[in-house]
Amino acid sequence: MKLNKCFFIVTTLILFVSSSFYGQTTIEQWLDVVRNDGVVGGEFHVAINVKGTDLTITNTLGSATIDVVYNNSQLNYLGGAIGVIIGSDGYSLSLDDNGTVVRFGVTGGGVGPAFTDDGPGHDLLETYETFITVHFQIVDDQLPADLFIAEATNQIGLFDSHANSNSSGIINNQTLSLPIEILNEPLPIELVSFAANYSNLKIGLEWQTATEIDNYGFEIERKEAETENAQWRNISFIAGAGNSNSKISYTYFDENLKSDHYFYRLKQIDNDGSYTYSGEVEVKFDLIAEDFTLTQNYPNPFNPSTQIKFGFKEDTQASLKVYNTIGELVSVLFNSKASAGNLYGVTFNADNLPSGMYIYELRSEKFTEVRKMLLLK
Secondary structure (H helix, E strand, O other): OOOOOOOOOOEEEEEOOOOOOOOOOEEEEEEEEEEEOOOOOOEEEEEEEEEEEOOOOOOEEEEEEEEEEOOOOOEEEEEEEEOOOOHHHOOEEEEEEOOOEEEEEEEOOOOOOOOOOOOOOOEOOOOOEEEEEEEEEEOOOOOOEEEEEOOOOOEEEEOOEOOOOOOOEEEEEEOOOOOEOOOOOOOOOEEEEEEEEEEOOEEEEEEEEEEEEEEEEEEEEEEEOOOOOOOOEEEEEEEEEEEEOOOEEEEEEEOOOOOOEEEEEEEEEEOOOOEEEOOOEEEEOOOOOOOEEEOOOEOOOEOOEEEEEEEEOOOEEEEEEEEEOOOOEEEEEEEEEEOOOOEEEEEEEOOOOOOEEEEEEEEEOOOEEEEEEEEOO
């Protein structure tokens, strides 16, 4: 992330409920310095941003109490500007200051769970939105400013769950003598979903991040579920977005399947080399769903090589052969006993063959299947 040399940027993510990678409703708050005039007598503005994750349909805001603690020897409270929560939505709003704490209060006396877009109240979003911006005046710019949300009193209630957990967070060491303006600053990496599904002899992994900062990428790790002393193995790498404030989706297809039961996880790596692991996802399936399977070669058309996969439900003596269009045998790719449940992958190399249509045949005592493929040089 590139910074203008006259700016000093600080942001802090404030977690309302400690969240897992997926499956648990959470509410998060983020203090963001959006204005700093950088001189005594100038203004210093802090936005309180809020969002939810894994929200249900009853995500209407019921009430909120957010206390921002500040040092009155550095900052003098001036007031605030209301953001997305307004009185006409059915809420009673308050903004009070006791000299060291600014309390923003929301009471939803005229609202209820909103199941339609035109219902009363405000539905919490899964992207950050500003509830209010608190305005201060700088009275001493010689020391850095520290602001934080009070842990003991902080709470936000939704209509599907009034159980509130405490949270804390800070804006630390914010220099008051340098001008600053921060808008939509990138946030730490937040993985909101991770899923795996089996289809057409491959496993598709899909995951989504809500925000990213300094994300180098993801190593995809796999472990066989029913193998004794199985170890996690790195099977691929997907580059990250670096920095992003918007949702980003990732997809990976694992086609190198030797078993019918796997676990997967993601190793998210930062640019500085630090890393964290996601939760695990499990996939169990029938690798050979029918009596036998023979895939279309891939790629097709090809030059000069392509891969063909096949397998049988039971132990079978089998052959896989390639012919040209006049019936001449050009290659024997497999001629042996195929073990039950194994998916075999063989490569056909056509370096010494001319362009044209070729036919490959899988044959056993009970089954025969033929497919076509196209060599283009």
